[in-house]
Amino acid sequence: MENEKEYLYSLLPERSAFLKDLRRVSALSESYAPIISRDTEQLLVTLLAAKRPSRVLEVGTAVGYSAILMADNLPPDSRIITVERYKKHAEIAVDNIFRVGYQEKIRVIEGEAAEVLTWLDGGFDFIFLDAAKAQYIEFLPELMRLLNKGGLLVSDDVLFHGMTGDDGNVVRRKITIVKRLRMYLDKITHDPALETALIPIGDGVAVSVKK
């Protein structure tokens, strides 16, 4: 092994042929949004195995990779709602979900999450937040309403390419995103209703439990 990251990656389990292909195609296509990193996906799968949620909410579907990954690792009667504002991504996700036969298990809602979250019914045991990073702080009140007590809120990319934790890495045009991500992290680490761990894998993952 050349380095520790390579070693840790070598221990990650293989995913289905469909997901492996989707990851490969996503990396090649400029019109696809980035998908969850392989170490973060294993954290997600591990948390799902511990929690066994019956209702899952995802904010930020892209082409459906993480939604399909979660569906692969949930009990058969569990349901996922995933929200995507970009029509082209939502359409590709629906097609991918159909191709793996999960149309009963995963519902894609095309729309702006800030609006969709306001009318969704609560009762989610698990929320995966992976949308525009500057909006995490705006989504939080609705996410808290939607999450059950004891439920998990997993927020991806919170370290934002090393910018959140280090002013020296901040690119000028990303300053607002970084400020808003810092507000979000401050909130979820100090809110007495949450217990939060910040995990520096992938691009940084926050795992919060609603108390």
Ligand SMILES: C[S@@+](CC[C@H](N)C(=O)[O-])C[C@H]1O[C@@H](n2cnc3c(N)ncnc32)[C@H](O)[C@@H]1O
């Ligand atoms: C990083 S990608 C999601 C990757 C996906 N979770 C995966 O790992 O396969 C972020 C996606 O969130 C969508 N998005 C960003 N902000 C959003 C918002 N406010 N409402 C709905 N979708 C949003 C983007 O269009 C993009 O497709």
